[in-house]
Amino acid sequence: MQSTTITTLLPNWRTLAALFFFFGALAGFQMGVSVTERPGLEHAGLLSQAYYSLSLFVVGGVDLGTPTGGPLLGRALLWLAYFGAPVLAASTVVGVLIRGLAPQHWQLRRIKGHIVIGGAGELTLSYLRVLRSHNPKIPVVVVDKNFEPSMKEELRQAYHATVLVGDIAHEFFLRQLRLEHAAKVLLLCDDSLRSYESASIITRLVPGIGRKVVIHCSNLRFMRAMASSSVAKQCQTFNTYNLAATGLVHNHLLKHFQQTERRDSVVLAGFGRFGQTILESLLDNAANELDTVVIVDTDADRRVLIADEQREFNGGYRREIFQGDISHPEVWRKMQEKIDLGRETTVVVLGTGREEENLRTSLWLKRKFPGTKVIARSAKSSYFASEVSSEHDIINISITQLVEESIPRDWVEFS
Secondary structure, three states: OOOHHHHHOOOOOHHHHHHHHHHHHHHHHHOOOOOOOOOOOOHHHHHHHHHHHHHHHHHOOOOOOEEEEEOOHHHHHHHHHHHHHHHHHHHHHHHHHHHHHOHHHHHHOOOOOOOEEEEEEEEHHHHHHHHHHHOOOOOOEEEEOOOOOHHHHHHHHHOOOEEOOOOOOOHHHHHOHHHHHHEEEEEOOOHHHHHHHHHHHHHOOOOHHHHEEEEEEHHHHHHHHHOOOHHHOEEEEEEEEHHHHHHHHHHHHHHHHOOOOEEEEEEEOOOOOHHHHHHHHHHHHHHHHHEEEEEEEEHHHHHHHHHHHOOOOOOEEEEEEEEEEOOHHHHHHHHHHOOOOOOEEEEEEOOOOHHHHHHHHHHHHHHOOOOOOOEEEEOOOOOHHHHHHOOOOEEEEEEEHHHHOOHHHHOOOOO
């Protein structure tokens, strides 16, 4: 729902009523009806009669006196304007005051078929970019406790969203969002527990809405632990890195695997949330294509243990683990003893949270092993990184880009 001015919020019947009273009074004067306090007004010019017709909305007929003379229809029209114009003006002023005191209620009282988004971070912007490319007119309501001024204006102007300050986990506030009429509810804030709490309240307030609710969980371990909860079973849950990893595998790696005759080796340089979800997606979608998976991380041993605890990463592939920094040449020297980094069936994914190191190391690897497919990760899309990567035959991917490419169509397309 686009943020609108008070004028456009006024119902159409007020405009029609105002026109009726104005032209009714003007018609009465034109038909020869006079007034006791300003005799001769019926013979005045059209502009004078229009001016006094407009004055009825401000002071009624107090300044003009009572209608007299002329035909009965003319007097009836003027009397209607005498009573109707000031009442309409007064009710409009009262409505404006009410809307000023409670703008959210008036913005939402008629909304339906809308999207409700909890949270106003980068993930919300990514979702809205994709949504507006598919559906530029569907009403959107974004709710958060605090908004940066620039973010608030971007949401309103660029994405035509109604911005509401409030707690998406507060039951009274949720009741104002007309969730029973919503097309989708996306809980995209970074507080995972708060998102699940909101979803729990929403599914209780609106029975059957679970299939329309999407929960973003920033904590992968928490999301996996909550998978058996009733809320998770009713709603859709996802993690940003999980979505991005799925996009990377489907849009980049599967195509490469299909083009190589032998099974491939994949080096995951960085085994945080992104690296773990890449491996998970690889095993779900391309387990038969894997020969060796190499894991490199400064905290590799612990992270592999945690990942194995949450899910068994067993399969018909060989796994090598190297604990060390991806920027250290010795790590890559030891790795070269285990796998041939120069083969065309080797893919290196530099997916640490250090974007500069990812880019620098990708350039070093490409110079040293020209036949290797090298993928470097950044958080957001970068023109500079994309330009440098293109010049050196490196694939530059961003989490933002992968997420936007992987957003399910039923989140943005509605019949």
